[in-house]
Amino acid sequence: MKSNIVIFWTLAVFFAIVTTIYTVWNLVTHGRLEWAGSMALLACGTLSGFIAFYIGLVQKKLGGVLVEDLEDADIDDGDPELGEFSPWSWWPFFLALACSVLLMGLAIGFQFWMSFLAVPLVLVSIVGWVYEYYRGNFAR
Numbered sequence: 001m002k003s004n005i006v007i008f009w010t011l012a013v014f015f016a017i018v019t020t021i022y023t024v025w026n027l028v029t030h031g032r033l034e035w036a037g038s039m040a041l042l043a044c045g046t047l048s049g050f051i052a053f054y055i056g057l058v059q060k061k062l063g064g065v066l067v068e069d070l071e072d073a074d075i076d077d078g079d080p081e082l083g084e085f086s087p088w089s090w091w092p093f094f095l096a097l098a099c100s101v102l103l104m105g106l107a108i109g110f111q112f113w114m115s116f117l118a119v120p121l122v123l124v125s126i127v128g129w130v131y132e133y134y135r136g137n138f139a140r
Contacts, residue, residue, distance in 0.1 A: 001059045001066050008052030015045030091129035098122040 019041040026034040067078035098121035105114025 005055050008048050012045050012049035095125035098125050
């Protein structure tokens with residue numbers, strides 16, 4: 001966690017320096033402030049500082065070092081159980097395809113007929129993904 005804190009504080013300082021250089025450069029060359037770039041760089045620096053400060057508070061609250069920070073730790077020491085996943089499942093693909101058709105129907109000239117056709121496909125894909133362990137070879 002300490003390395004993350006150092007990285008984000010370094011990013012905050014870097015963006016502060018780049019913001020200053022960018023703002024001064026625009027004032028010298030164009031004679032006016034370029035607001036979009038200056039504010040975007042300033043926001044990047046500010047958000048990096050916020051993240052570094054938050055991670056520092058979390059490290060202080062935990063009261064110690066994480067497994068990832070120990071030099072003699074193995075990879076498996078900090079490996080939590082993430083859940084059960086189905087690498088053979090096609091349902092996430094069908095759900096993504098149905099959602100993309102649904103959103104494409106809304107985005108391209110409000111083609112609502114595409115969205116109306118995609119809604120049942122989204123529902124079938126969600127139901128299929130949720131209940132894939134209740135039928136066939138993997139039924140419990």
